[in-house]
Amino acid sequence: FRLMVQKNLSATQNRLITTIAKTATEKYLDFIHLYPTIPQRVAQHYIASYLGISAEFLSKIRTKLSKQ
Incomplete structure (x- = not known):
């Protein structure tokens, strides 16, 4: 549980x-770079x-x- 909390805290800080x-x-x-397929699947205003x-x-x- 502690590792999961630390991982989430680190992600939030980043x-x-x-x-x-x-x-x-x-x-x-x-x-x-992190989510290469999301821009094709999610509306631009959400991104x-x-x-x-x-x-x-x-x-x-x-x-x-x-x-470019």
Whole structure:
């Protein structure tokens, strides 16, 4: 039980650090690296909400990345 709590605490801390310290583009790149199949299955506005950005800004990020 203790190991499960420690793992969850560590994941929560990492998510908090990511939210504070990384740019929106970095957050999105980390997200698609961790969950490569999710962007095809989940609506964009849910992903944007999870990342703490607007759906419009996520759209701009995705457009910018697709042009690279």
